[in-house]
Amino acid sequence: MFKNIEHLVRLAVVMMIGVLGFVILRAAVVPHSFGQYGHYRGAAIGEIASRPVAFAGHETCEACHTDVVEQKKLGKHVVVSCEACHGALAKHADDPSSVLPKKLDTAILCARCHEANGAKPKGFPQVATAEHSGGLACDTCHQPHHPKIETAEIKTEGKK
Amino acid sequence: MEITRRRLLVLLPAAAVAWKYVLAGTPEGAPNYELTKHWWAMLIDIPKCIGCGSCVRACAEENDVPEGYYRTWIERYHVADWKIERPEVESPDGGKYGFPPHADDGGKNFFVPKLCNHCADSPCTQVCPVGATFISPDGVVLVDKSYCLGCRYCIQACPYGCRFLNPKTNTADKCTLCYHRITKGLTTACCEVCPTGARQLADLKNPKDPIHEFLKTHAVQILKPYMATGAKVFYNGMDGSVR
Numbered sequence: 127m128f129k130n131i132e133h134l135v136r137l138a139v140v141m142m143i144g145v146l147g148f149v150i151l152r153a154a155v156v157p158h159s160f161g162q163y164g165h166y167r168g169a170a171i172g173e174i175a176s177r178p179v180a181f182a183g184h185e186t187c188e189a190c191h192t193d194v195v196e197q198k199k200l201g202k203h204v205v206v207s208c209e210a211c212h213g214a215l216a217k218h219a220d221d222p223s224s225v226l227p228k229k230l231d232t233a234i235l236c237a238r239c240h241e242a243n244g245a246k247p248k249g250f251p252q253v254a255t256a257e258h259s260g261g262l263a264c265d266t267c268h269q270p271h272h273p274k275i276e277t278a279e280i281k282t283e284g285k286k
Numbered sequence: 287m288e289i290t291r292r293r294l295l296v297l298l299p300a301a302a303v304a305w306k307y308v309l310a311g312t313p314e315g316a317p318n319y320e321l322t323k324h325w326w327a328m329l330i331d332i333p334k335c336i337g338c339g340s341c342v343r344a345c346a347e348e349n350d351v352p353e354g355y356y357r358t359w360i361e362r363y364h365v366a367d368w369k370i371e372r373p374e375v376e377s378p379d380g381g382k383y384g385f386p387p388h389a390d391d392g393g394k395n396f397f398v399p400k401l402c403n404h405c406a407d408s409p410c411t412q413v414c415p416v417g418a419t420f421i422s423p424d425g426v427v428l429v430d431k432s433y434c435l436g437c438r439y440c441i442q443a444c445p446y447g448c449r450f451l452n453p454k455t456n457t458a459d460k461c462t463l464c465y466h467r468i469t470k471g472l473t474t475a476c477c478e479v480c481p482t483g484a485r486q487l488a489d490l491k492n493p494k495d496p497i498h499e500f501l502k503t504h505a506v507q508i509l510k511p512y513m514a515t516g517a518k519v520f521y522n523g524m525d526g527s528v529r
Contacts, residue, residue: 163321166420170430171321177466180348181475210340210479214347239338239481244388245362245395246336250482254387 180214183207187215190222194271201272211235211270232264319469324424325491326463327518328477329500330399332525334484337362337397341476341485342382348464348475355450356380357461358401358476365527366393373527398521398528399485401476402427402448402461403509406516410440410449410460419458425490425518426463434458445513463487490518 162168184207188195191208198204209215211230218225233255242252253259259266267275337360345351345358360381364374378385381397388395404427411419411427418433419440429440434457441449441458452459464474472478473487488497500506500522507524508517521528 160417163423164417164420166417167430167433170420170428170433171422171465173430173432174428174462174465175319175469179467179470179472181344181467181472181478183467183472183478205483206481207478209344210481214344214475238340238384239336241384242387243337243385245364245385245397247333247396250336 179216181209182214182216182219184209186219197269197271201274203271203273232268232270233259233261236264236268236270321423323491324468324489325518326404326425326468327488327490327497327520328401328404328463328474329486329488329497329506329520329522331484331486331522332396332398333523334482335360335397335399336482336484337381337385338481339381339384340479340481341399342380344475344479345461346382348467349462351459352453355452355459356382357448357459358399360385361398361400362388362395363398363525363527364388364393364395365525370525370527373529375529394525394527396525398524399476400446400448400509401519402444402463403446403515403517403519404461404463406518408515409443409445409513413439413443415439422465426465426468427460428462428465429458429460431455431457445510445515446517488520 157167157169159168159170160166163171187208194208198206212227215225215227218227237255240252240255242254246252255261264270339360341358342356342360345356346353349357351357358380359377361375361377362381362385364376366374376385381399385397404421404425406421406425408421408427411421414420415437416433416435418430418435419427420430421427436451436456436458438451438458441451444460449458449460451457464472464476467474468487474485477485477487486497489495490497497520501520504522506520506522508520509528510517
């Protein structure tokens with residue numbers, strides 16, 4: 127029955143070499159984690175997750191700047207996180223003494239949110255800055271951490 | 287070489303070992319973060335959005351997005367009285383520097399922040415020919431920069447226009463839902479800086495997340511539901527004119 131099967135054996139050998147070559151090549155070329163979670167390189171998830179952060183997050187700021195937290199609690203800006211105005215400061219949180227936040231220009235900064243615009247929600251406090259302050263920096267009158275101006279007159283007159 | 291049965295039997299396990307080597311991966315997730323315990327989404331409350339552009343600027347800074355490209359952007363809609371099918375939409379510089387004052391001419395005006403919808407059945411991941419883009423086990427659509435060929439299939443497949451070809455890397459780029467932040471317990475950069483709370487990161491697998499109560503009690507929509515993408519960016523108070 128198995129007479130003159132040399133040509134079949136030769137064919138089998140060639141095929142085996144082909145298959146082995148494929149397996150070895152694939153093992154060498156395809157990243158180890160490919161297929162770990164699906165049809166992609168599983169290690170990519172870790173690589174993307176390992177990028178450094180730029181914004182430290184308000185919890186980090188609040189750990190040191192407790193005085194500002196107390197101040198903000200009294201006003202409407204309590205919901206605005208620190209880096210919304212002060213910018214990305216993870217580097218400052220890492221090294222508070224040498225990396226210092228920039229001074230902010232309230233004339234530009236406050237207008238980003240509070241400049242009047244017909245598309246803004248009606249309940250949101252808006253002003254046309256040119257008319258409202260005539261180019262004066264907002265912090266001349268308003269304290270950004272506690273923006274409401276509480277003067278004696280306003281309190282006693284009882285008007286809204 | 288003559289292949290005997292014995293030699294063949296020796297060769298087969300060797301091949302099997304090679305396959306195992308091919309398939310076995312080393313888990314390289316972030317420490318103390320369990321991929322299977324989260325399912326990320328985002329909630330956008332349109333009536334709260336003031337179009338300040340903080341999210342767009344923060345995103346660019348956090349993720350090193352090149353100028354002129356946007357992983358998130360804000361659109362201003364203007365719907366004149368009855369033209370709900372033909373809204374005027376504008377997004378100067380993606381809303382990065384805010385919007386110029388707009389005369390209130392009786393129509394409806396509002397802002398719509400947009401970003402990758404991190405679709406559960408995303409068209410973009412399905413068309414990638416090399417497995418460079420994928421949805422992670424925690425529900426975030428990501429791009430493997432080192433695997434992407436830059437063929438742009440995914441860019442044209444996204445029905446929301448959320449992808450672009452990064453000119454620095456020549457690979458597809460998109461919102462990662464700040465994956466490097468959310469895996470460390472932080473919120474995304476856009477949600478962090480949003481002054482009115484119009485954007486909120488949500489974890490649908492966390493039973494304590496306020497998103498569940500919100501979804502129960504509000505009329506929430508997704509973009510292009512007829513595309514059956516399983517979009518996970520939920521919009522509250524969205525007008526019918528939004529595309």
